[in-house]
Amino acid sequence: MKIYNKLVRDKIVEIIEADERTPKYRILDDEEFRKELNKKLQEEVNEYLEDNNVEELADIVEVIYGILDSMSVSKDEFEKVRLGKREKRGGFEKKIFLEGEE
Numbered sequence: 001m002k003i004y005n006k007l008v009r010d011k012i013v014e015i016i017e018a019d020e021r022t023p024k025y026r027i028l029d030d031e032e033f034r035k036e037l038n039k040k041l042q043e044e045v046n047e048y049l050e051d052n053n054v055e056e057l058a059d060i061v062e063v064i065y066g067i068l069d070s071m072s073v074s075k076d077e078f079e080k081v082r083l084g085k086r087e088k089r090g091g092f093e094k095k096i097f098l099e100g101e102e
Contacts, residue, residue, distance in 0.1 A: 006043070007037065038067070044056060
């Protein structure tokens with residue numbers, strides 16, 4: 001038996017079954033789910049850093065949406081927070097690299 005021991009997307013079980021294989025899985029409780037989402041976020045960030053691939057960025061966003069949902073924070077609420085921070089501190093368009101201050 002192949003061992004994964006990781007959080008997977010919702011349709012993975014169906015995909016495995018459609019390939020005439022038998023998945024072994026369980027449904028996580030809320031605490032386990034949040035912990036596994038955090039691990040998944042790290043996994044996806046590492047994959048992006050290796051490949052600089054837009055598909056990995058999409059995976060990161062999907063995990064972030066999962067985390068927000070687990071926190072009962074809507075995408076709209078999150079976007080308001082993001083835009084508020086952008087308004088106060090700016091974005092990254094100017095490519096500023098701060099070396100220090102005196």
